[in-house]
Amino acid sequence: MGNSNMSIGRYAIYACLMIFAVLYLMPLYVMITTSLKDIEEIRQGNLLSLPAAPTLYAWAKAWGSACTGSECEGLAPFFFNSIRIVVPAVLISTLIGALNGYVLAKWRFRGSEFLFAALLFGCFIPFQVILLPMARLLATFGLANTVTGLVLVHVIYGVAFTTLFFRNFYVSVPTELVKAAQLDGANFFQIFRHIFLPISLPIFTVTIIWQFTQIWNDFLFGVVYSGQGTQPITVALNNLVNTSVGGKEYNVDMAAALIAALPTLVVYVLAGKYFVRGLTAGAVKG
Template sequence: MPLIVMVFASLKDMAEIRSTSILSVPLRPTVQPWVDAWQNACVGVDCVGLRGFYLKTVLMVVPAVVLSALFGALNGYALTKFNFRGSRFVYGVILFGSFTPYQAVLIPLAKTLGALGLSGNIGGLILVHTVYGLPFTTMFFRNYFMTVPQDLIKAARVDGAGFWTTFGHIILPLSVPMIVVTVIWQFTGIWNDFLFGVSFTSGQNTPIMVALNNMVSASAGERPYDVHMAAALLAALPTLVIYVLAGKYFVRGLMAGAVKG
């Protein structure tokens, strides 16, 4: 129902919004609110719409998703197929990160990014989301790799395959369901993030959700609800598309790593 209200409002002009119900079908549908949200609406002090912030967000999300998934797969592989002293403790420490709230790490992250010279830009957000996503991706892959027979790894060793060969040629091809789960999980979480974006970036480097907030905050007088609803739909569109196209694979991947044996 909220989605229907947003779609209807984004296809009306302000005169029709004021004079009709929020659930009424647009009498004179118009795409002008979408055009304004994309390229004319003011985001902070710049009236550039959401157009420029889309690319910046993609440049932030894609590397963060790839890196967090890759390192999570490596962690899960090492923790399940190589029994070393303290492996359970290491996994417990990593897993503890998934219970750490965003607010508790803001100041340490700010100091770290400042020391690395990554404060206020997209590179800093890539690092933040990669590190913060590792506990979740490690947990996903570890649970999934528990279902992979240990004999498969032993057979690869007998054939002379080392750590990286086994990981790249055997483990990763078997991990497609969990890779899909991890990519969807990380993509939606990073794309929709607001707190890290507003804390560690500014100006043209802000991600899409911060830009959306700045657009609404920049409105003076009567708020253009038609433009705001169109902007909200534009900002949410990638995650909606991913869930529509890959939602069944997400559930299938979760079930694939849900049980052992």
């Protein structure tokens, strides 16, 4: 009967895991169910109960007509603001990181190790430290309160991370490949394009997910460097939740938060398996 003891232990472990899973998923459950209820039901009902008559009213309002401060156009314009900031910022910072990493890994020059160390330092600079100098810089360039300015900030801040990712990935690529390609007559960019890019899918996935998540979820830069009409969705979400016309509409708040969180979730679900694979790519030689 030792077997049954074993299985009791097993059950205990599973039960414990279930409890934690439920605890962790509880907020998401509450958010989703609340976003599908109408405000009457929220006032009267139980926080955990399923919606009696599910409705997309709150989602529609959060998307199209909820008030974020003085305007009442919902999150939609800000969602597209975020897209306009995130897409170029992710692409540019990833491409620069790939080139930087390629140079720092395979085209060492005097001081390149120092440069890499200095660049790494950029990963550890807290956001707050650069707020004022960056504001000054953006003003000088005439980029204050613009989408371009925000893209620039995110690219600068992101390059440290993307360079680190790509450099560490490319370091494990044999240098003899570069030498062989040089003798074959390929130049700096041809080697990058024909030899390095084709093997870079895992690290591109990791970097894009990382950068997308970072920039999409950014609030501080968004609130400081954006102006009217260029605010990203995180700032709008904050404004939406803090603006109350009449009573507090929890269902709209929840729907808005879900809308703001959705893109990063989608990206992770679509590319998640590459993410895990890419993070361990350097560890095991492929």
